[in-house]
Amino acid sequence: MIGCPKCAQVGTIMKAGYVRNKQRYVCKACNYFFTIASTEEPHKRQKSRRHQTTIIDIAKSVGVSNSTVSRALHGHADINPETRQAILDMAAQLDYQPNQLAYNLVKSRTNTIGMIVPEFHNRFFPNVIMGAHQVLTEQGYNLTIMQSNESFAVEVANTKAMLANRIDGLLISLTQETNSFEHLQVFEKRGIPLVLFNRVCDDVHAPKVVVNDFEAAFMAVEHLIKNGYERIAHLGGPLNLLVSRERMKGYRAAMEKYGKPVEEELVIQGMLSQQKARIYGKYLLDLENRPDAIFAVNDSAAIEIMLMAKEKGIRVPDELGVVGFSDNPESAYIGPGLTTVRQPTIEIGKTTARWILQMIDDEEEFSDGEERILKTELIVRGSSLRHR
Amino acid sequence: MIGCPKCAQVGTIMKAGYVRNKQRYVCKACNYFFTIASTEEPHKRQKSRRHQTTIIDIAKSVGVSNSTVSRALHGHADINPETRQAILDMAAQLDYQPNQLAYNLVKSRTNTIGMIVPEFHNRFFPNVIMGAHQVLTEQGYNLTIMQSNESFAVEVANTKAMLANRIDGLLISLTQETNSFEHLQVFEKRGIPLVLFNRVCDDVHAPKVVVNDFEAAFMAVEHLIKNGYERIAHLGGPLNLLVSRERMKGYRAAMEKYGKPVEEELVIQGMLSQQKARIYGKYLLDLENRPDAIFAVNDSAAIEIMLMAKEKGIRVPDELGVVGFSDNPESAYIGPGLTTVRQPTIEIGKTTARWILQMIDDEEEFSDGEERILKTELIVRGSSLRHR
DNA sequence: AACGTATCCGCAAACGTTACCGATACTTTT
């Protein structure tokens, strides 16, 4: 017979349905609903979880309030040096580690900048990360890096995760698939600072950090022309990327300036990947009327072409001039050296980081798509120097 | 004249000290203490801060309690499909983004794995990151990367930050300065999963992911010996790094096996940096009795030596055999190609990630410094193939 | 009718911090 846990009467108990698979009872006398606690100790939960010492533990041990502890730990005024010392000692003794999560929640800021990059294959993005990392750490910010892996879906998921984690600002370089930008406009709506770099787009009002791709491409092609090449092909990237468009424009502008007709069969708007590069390269080199020079959108593609040329017995630079873009480390070592455009990668990282910090500090309005354009440098090596 | 905000009497007000630099008053009549609120509207705080829609907003709009909303959003049972739909619709309409911080706080887990790497200069760590990233994302974890920049102080600061941010586990590769390990033992104490990789140490009880450095070094040196080199130098790394020690041991073991005396003036225990490599290289090549081969601790050093040899007119591989370690991209392209040891970088990343996930899931006890040893591969190129 | 059951939903206590607003117990002026 069951007794009522409240009024202690027996015989007034009736069943009253189930709650989460447990029989539920009600006492007719006092109208108290209850279930029978399971025989195991009722409320252990995960006692196994190690208790992290909190500010409250310190407060209790020292015999002050937690607000006092908080102030002591943060070196605020309004506190007796002795109590402060006592608190600090106790904190050390109890091995206290502040809980950043709680801190972030109450301050609703995280001191963390997010960064989304499309890939890690080339030196480019790791270098940008190095630059940004340096500036951010100096200013007491953390950097959380995510990788979209050239996938639009992943990029969107990443931005969502960044949003959920309440980063204070986002640095992003788009994937080559990205054609829609709602996921970025969200940041603008919420007033979360956003800076695009390298792979930027026009459809979002945010600062952009880029290099002078147009000029760089122009100079690269001009360099080829001045070295006697006539029929110059361009192996370009996907045109939804501004960088690809600019490099393409620079190529066309240079050709036009020097009165070289652009043969459209020599202009490829392709995707960025080693495999694709091989396909495009094969196409170009197998062409009936093969170009005598190729300006590639990046060094990987350029090197792929040089290797392929070697296989086919086409001599670089005499029969084929090659210019790349980015100055990968291997470009200096391949024989002949690859002429390429060096980008100030570290500086790109630093600039984006500085800019987003400024936006955070100044609570600056979203600048209307202002651009900061960094300078590149043409590195001339053997691959474009034809022996007359 | 000031009136009492409580009893509304006038003339009973006296000053009563300062509170945070604001004049404080007390009403003698009702004994009520108060300060004069600043003339600006009293309690706006940062009304400027945009309000993020919370679960409570949804609850109010739909007309249910916030617990119901929470359950609806997480697809729990015990909820009417119609209510759930209404809640989901409202969430979409209000553009609700969950606050991961609050979630993390209450769950005291973050679904984030931290990773600390010493540098980004070589391909090695970016590749490891790629591997780990892939595995972790598949399992719904985030990856936060920090860079210690080969500085012990930064490494310690990084671990503290990781701890404060309550990451669920840490993957770390030590700096070349790291000689003390309290900052890692903290993780063990707190029961936070920790996996070391590549740059590991013996002084902490945690799983380690490494490659067979000893064997690899042995095989590299053996390869040199079998190609007719006699007086082989070793340009090694700092000996507090296990990798350096193992490679050094492998070198000595191979020399011993083939009865080559190890001349200590040909064995360098140096630091890892391009500049240092140049100094060591110069030392070795300027030696009165120059070695006829060099096994370097990494490719950067090996390449530095090859370039220096070229400058000095020493022919590689005929007068000097060179073997590196890591197979950097440029090693394949330099002429002659650099013989080197390829490490399964991506696989290292994947293995560490899988391991830490397993530790989290199984709440596995800290394994007593178990090691997982991945296989390397000797890539033979021109730099070690002497023309007889 | 009287009782039992299933379904849905709400209450309120955490999670660990911060910061506003007070409140004491002194010390210094007037």
Added chain:
DNA sequence: AAAAGTATCGGTAACGTTTGCGGATACGTT
């Protein structure tokens, strides 16, 4: 000695979620 000022400290709402426990209703069964 009263009034004013100072130096320290405490109480307690937030911050946005999750979740155990239990209340309430509607319906089904003797």
